[in-house]
Amino acid sequence: MSSEPKLTLLFTRDEIEATVKRLAAEIRRDYGDKHPVLVGILKGSFMFMADLIRLLDFPLEVEFVRLSSYGGGRETSGKIKLVQGVQTKIKDRHVLVIEDIIDTGLTTAFVLDYLGKKEPASLKLCTLTDKPARRKTKVNIDYLGLTVPNKFVVGYGIDWDERFRYLPDIYAMEEGQ
Ligand code: 5GP
Numbered sequence: 578m579s580s581e582p583k584l585t586l587l588f589t590r591d592e593i594e595a596t597v598k599r600l601a602a603e604i605r606r607d608y609g610d611k612h613p614v615l616v617g618i619l620k621g622s623f624m625f626m627a628d629l630i631r632l633l634d635f636p637l638e639v640e641f642v643r644l645s646s647y648g649g650g651r652e653t654s655g656k657i658k659l660v661q662g663v664q665t666k667i668k669d670r671h672v673l674v675i676e677d678i679i680d681t682g683l684t685t686a687f688v689l690d691y692l693g694k695k696e697p698a699s700l701k702l703c704t705l706t707d708k709p710a711r712r713k714t715k716v717n718i719d720y721l722g723l724t725v726p727n728k729f730v731v732g733y734g735i736d737w738d739e740r741f742r743y744l745p746d747i748y749a750m751e752e753g754q
């Protein structure tokens with residue numbers, strides 16, 4: 578029998594809240610008069626997106642895309658498929674992609690390519706967390722929250738096989754032996 582995974586606190590809910598406030602201020606400054614479309618990448622970004630949008634008091638639209646790649650493991654397979662695309666026309670709109678975590682960068686690169694082909698007026702990227710150690714493709718992050726070490730993280734919407742999304746803080750996880 579394997580034991581429960583071990584969680585080590587990385588970022589408290591207060592640090593996350595301060596980070597979301599800072600990002601919201603930057604996004605308000607840049608998009609306040611642009612009526613942007615914010616595109617969250619499901620499922621991991623839902624909690625960040627909800628907290629962020631509550632701090633954005635200007636007209637905007639919310640969209641989500643959903644991809645498959647992980648298959649329950651801890652590493653992206655690299656074979657990414659679009660499961661649900663945007664429902665709104667984004668041609669000539671200002672589009673801001675909202676991610677929970679960027680690891681190899683393959684998922685984000687796929688989404689930016691998919692949205693870019695629809696000819697938005699602008700296309701930028703905001704991520705709550707970034708794990709630069711394992712990057713496989715270059716990704717330009719316009720709004721960066723927190724940099725995480727080369728560990729598997731969970732909490733604040735980010736799961737391990739659907740577990741631990743509910744945690745209000747962010748943890749590094751080690752699987753039980
Ligand atoms: P990438 O394509 O950049 O390797 O991975 C992006 C996706 O993989 C993220 O949106 C997230 O769903 C998942 N992912 C990457 N790193 C982690 C991690 O440390 N913990 C968890 N739970 N998911 C991760």
Ligand code: MG
Nearest residue numbers: 618621677678
């Ligand atoms: Mg994600």
